[in-house]
Amino acid sequence: MCRSLRIPFLALAFTLGIIPAVAGDPVRDAMLGSAYSAHEGYGVLQRICDEAGGRLPGSPANDRTLRILEQELQKHGVAAHREAFTMPGWTRGDDAVTVLTPEPRPLRAIALGYVDARAAFDAPLVWAGRGREAECTGLRGSVALVTSEAPKEGESPLRYEVIGRAASAGARAVLFINDKPGGLLLAGVSNFLGTPAAVPAYSITYEEGQRLRRLLAAGHAVTVRVATASRCTPVTTANLVATFPGKRKARIVVGGHVDGWDIGQAAVDNGVGSATVFEIARLLARFSPVNEYTVDCVWFNGEELGIWGSAAYLKAHTQDSIIAMVNLDMPGRPTGINVMGHDALIPFARTFLAGLPGFSFTDSVISVPWTNSDHQWFLLEGIPSFTFMGHLEKESVHHYHDMGDSFDKVDRRALVDASAVAALLVRELANGTALPLRRTPLEERLENFRRSGMEQRLKRQGQWPF
Numbered sequence: 001m002c003r004s005l006r007i008p009f010l011a012l013a014f015t016l017g018i019i020p021a022v023a024g025d026p027v028r029d030a031m032l033g034s035a036y037s038a039h040e041g042y043g044v045l046q047r048i049c050d051e052a053g054g055r056l057p058g059s060p061a062n063d064r065t066l067r068i069l070e071q072e073l074q075k076h077g078v079a080a081h082r083e084a085f086t087m088p089g090w091t092r093g094d095d096a097v098t099v100l101t102p103e104p105r106p107l108r109a110i111a112l113g114y115v116d117a118r119a120a121f122d123a124p125l126v127w128a129g130r131g132r133e134a135e136c137t138g139l140r141g142s143v144a145l146v147t148s149e150a151p152k153e154g155e156s157p158l159r160y161e162v163i164g165r166a167a168s169a170g171a172r173a174v175l176f177i178n179d180k181p182g183g184l185l186l187a188g189v190s191n192f193l194g195t196p197a198a199v200p201a202y203s204i205t206y207e208e209g210q211r212l213r214r215l216l217a218a219g220h221a222v223t224v225r226v227a228t229a230s231r232c233t234p235v236t237t238a239n240l241v242a243t244f245p246g247k248r249k250a251r252i253v254v255g256g257h258v259d260g261w262d263i264g265q266a267a268v269d270n271g272v273g274s275a276t277v278f279e280i281a282r283l284l285a286r287f288s289p290v291n292e293y294t295v296d297c298v299w300f301n302g303e304e305l306g307i308w309g310s311a312a313y314l315k316a317h318t319q320d321s322i323i324a325m326v327n328l329d330m331p332g333r334p335t336g337i338n339v340m341g342h343d344a345l346i347p348f349a350r351t352f353l354a355g356l357p358g359f360s361f362t363d364s365v366i367s368v369p370w371t372n373s374d375h376q377w378f379l380l381e382g383i384p385s386f387t388f389m390g391h392l393e394k395e396s397v398h399h400y401h402d403m404g405d406s407f408d409k410v411d412r413r414a415l416v417d418a419s420a421v422a423a424l425l426v427r428e429l430a431n432g433t434a435l436p437l438r439r440t441p442l443e444e445r446l447e448n449f450r451r452s453g454m455e456q457r458l459k460r461q462g463q464w465p466f
């Protein structure tokens with residue numbers, strides 16, 4: 001009997017109770033061992049980064065990524081299917097922002113998502129601080145220069161809010177100065193609703209932005225040319241789903257977004273999460289294919305442009321009883337678990353971490369809901385959701401949403417640790433028939449969202465559904 005056949009027998013024997021529980025949990029140990037000794041997620045991640053690269057939904061690179069995952073999953077006997085959906089798409093065009101006076105020079109600039117094509121125009125550049133109400137006067141006919149630096153007190157205005165305010169004040173475009181030096185750009189969306197931005201908005205580098213700011217402060221007349229060719233068009237894309245039918249229909253969802261910004265390789269955000277979900281699927285297929293609950297491993301699409309794929313998944317699965325969700329968005333070396341407002345699961349999470357004394361979970365368990373990743377819609381539905389707190393090396397996160405988010409920045413060991421721990425958590429949940437995996441009643445949910453600031457944040461983004 002070959003090795004790969006022996007292990008499932010072990011899994012079956014354990015499940016049937018042939019091997020007594022006092023012997024420990026050989027399936028768990030086998031999963032853990034294979035996560036380290038036969039880890040394949042790193043190689044899959046390399047293929048995604050090198051053969052596909054940056055991958056907005058609807059792009060050939062995005063489709064190629066799905067094909068790579070399908071091929072690699074197939075090698076491990078995992079059948080995955082695509083669940084197509086349509087979303088507001090966006091294609092980057094040949095955009096250009098050029099300084100005309102006092103000294104002609106092209107700027108390193110990238111349009112934000114959902115910035116739509118506009119004929120080239122020249123306009124004076126005007127300083128608009130952080131883009132708060134009082135700073136957006138005198139912008140008529142101008143291009144507004146805005147800093148992204150966080151204020152000493154209070155919250156930073158969202159880029160979405162600043163664009164709306166500047167456009168209402170008559171600005172013809174907005175340039176956001178990145179708050180991180182080093183020639184970095186910060187890709188992101190101009191709004192969360194998928195509607196064309198009121199005016200073109202760009203991310204520019206800290207260094208060039210500060211220079212323009214100094215020129216304006218010194219009284220120079222700065223003129224810029226803005227030529228925007230990017231386009232908003234609906235796209236049909238797909239989530240990739242690998243289902244492991246359980247003894248019960250109730251479903252555990254584990255996912256990470258597969259799409260990523262086009263300017264880099266989207267390695268850390270979120271090739272790492274995609275590779276982790278791949279490893280979970282591989283480990284389940286080999287060691288724990290049938291569990292009490294059904295498990296869906298999902299590679300969500302369209303997250304960066306407004307978390308469209310997870311919304312589509314929930315819409316397509318309203319008839320399925322989803323009882324828990326684990327989201328893997330830029331997981332680092334796990335340092336703890338966040339149960340995101342589902343406090344009844346704190347004891348379980350603590351016991352789970354305590355059962356892995358070989359790891360260093362310095363953050364233990366917290367319960368703080370957060371927004372803007374795929375678990376957001378699950379939380380709004382009251383579905384118990386988990387994310388990991390994790391440590392990422394500075395070098396790994398430094399290039400967040402920039403062209404430098406590439407395979408060479410990935411911390412291989414952190415990826416292996418995340419895969420091992422996340423796979424075990426999913427298996428525990430998939431067999432956790434005694435766990436309080438219940439949807440939170442609406443009243444309690446609303447109270448949680450109010451207390452955590454989630455309500456306020458989602459209202460600002462136009463994503464509050466209640």
Ligand SMILES: [Zn+2]
Pocket residue numbers: 257269270303329330
């Ligand atoms: Zn992400």
